[in-house]
Amino acid sequence: MQPLYHPPMSEVTVEGILYALSDPVRARIFVELANTDCTRACNAFARYGKKKLAKSTLSQHFRVLREAGLIRSERVGVSLQNRSRCDEFRGKHGALVAAIINSYISQKEI
Amino acid sequence: MQPLYHPPMSEVTVEGILYALSDPVRARIFVELANTDCTRACNAFARYGKKKLAKSTLSQHFRVLREAGLIRSERVGVSLQNRSRCDEFRGKHGALVAAIINSYISQKEI
DNA sequence: TCGTTAGTTCAAAACTACTGAACTATTGAA
DNA sequence: TTCAATAGTTCAGTAGTTTTGAACTAACGA
Numbered sequence: 067m068q069p070l071y072h073p074p075m076s077e078v079t080v081e082g083i084l085y086a087l088s089d090p091v092r093a094r095i096f097v098e099l100a101n102t103d104c105t106r107a108c109n110a111f112a113r114y115g116k117k118k119l120a121k122s123t124l125s126q127h128f129r130v131l132r133e134a135g136l137i138r139s140e141r142v143g144v145s146l147q148n149r150s151r152c153d154e155f156r157g158k159h160g161a162l163v164a165a166i167i168n169s170y171i172s173q174k175e176i
Numbered sequence: 177m178q179p180l181y182h183p184p185m186s187e188v189t190v191e192g193i194l195y196a197l198s199d200p201v202r203a204r205i206f207v208e209l210a211n212t213d214c215t216r217a218c219n220a221f222a223r224y225g226k227k228k229l230a231k232s233t234l235s236q237h238f239r240v241l242r243e244a245g246l247i248r249s250e251r252v253g254v255s256l257q258n259r260s261r262c263d264e265f266r267g268k269h270g271a272l273v274a275a276i277i278n279s280y281i282s283q284k285e286i
Numbered sequence: 287t288c289g290t291t292a293g294t295t296c297a298a299a300a301c302t303a304c305t306g307a308a309c310t311a312t313t314g315a316a
Numbered sequence: 317t318t319c320a321a322t323a324g325t326t327c328a329g330t331a332g333t334t335t336t337g338a339a340c341t342a343a344c345g346a
Contacts, residue, residue, distance in 0.1 A: 080279040081198055088194035109292065120336050125294060144292050144343045165275035169190040219323065230305050235324055254312045254323050 070132065070139050070146075075154055078135035083159060086134035087166055091119065092127050096136055096150060097170050100163075105140075105147035136163075180242065180249050180256075185264055188245035193269060196244035197276050201229065202237050206246055206260060207280050210273075215250075215257035246273075 087093045095111050108128050131137045139146045197203045205221050218238050241247045249256045
């Protein structure tokens with residue numbers, strides 16, 4: 067399998083963050099990872115409300131989050147363990163990411 | 177001409193704001209309107225870097241910003257006068273919008 | 287080895303965005 | 317008034333993106 071690409075923080079853009087988090091499925095994944103501060107397999111997010119997402123769709127969503135610099139994914143056995151990169155956002159995009167998380171949480175309907 | 181729709185603040189969503197501002201052309205328009213706190217015609221943004229945008233494209237971008245609740249447009253004579261709705265974001269999405277504006281400004285390359 | 291589980295890749299279908307051309311609306315000059 | 321100019325909008329075609337099922341790879345345990 068291909069190695070997973072994680073951009074360094076210096077390559078993370080505002081536009082990339084906003085784009086990645088403007089999709090409700092991705093926002094929900096990211097907010098949950100950021101809040102619980104633990105790792106989760108992609109699989110754990112296979113349902114969005116009543117809707118079941120195709121594996122390929124979910125795979126794409128994780129790729130977008132990863133390439134925006136928002137999450138880090140590590141292969142562990144048969145699955146990926148994903149976690150937020152919130153701890154790496156000190157200074158640069160920290161305030162932005164925190165504001166987005168807070169807004170989604172207070173809006174609830176992710 | 178059709179009347180212009182401006183959603184009430186109660187209908188503005190985080191997702192709509194992020195989506196609207198994840199496009200660099202729209203981000204640039206919004207950040208400029210928010211910063212100068214004055215009105216501008218759509219036309220004033222016809223260039224993006226070296227690129228000249230089609231009138232129809234620009235019209236769509238303004239519609240997206242308007243329908244996300246980010247700007248208010250008023251017909252004045254032959255043109256639209258657009259301004260940011262930042263003053264209406266007290267509380268609800270205020271912190272989010274402020275964080276996005278600050279991030280884009282400190283990133284410069286809009 | 288085989289079956290199971292987890293994710294990725296691929297190609298087709300469905301959707302969205304960009305554009306030029308034709309349109310509407312307002313203005314100001316003849 | 318009529319005419320031309322200016323500012324935006326709408327429309328339809330094309331270009332680009334997203335979603336999906338099917339086929340694939342990779343790791344694990346029996």
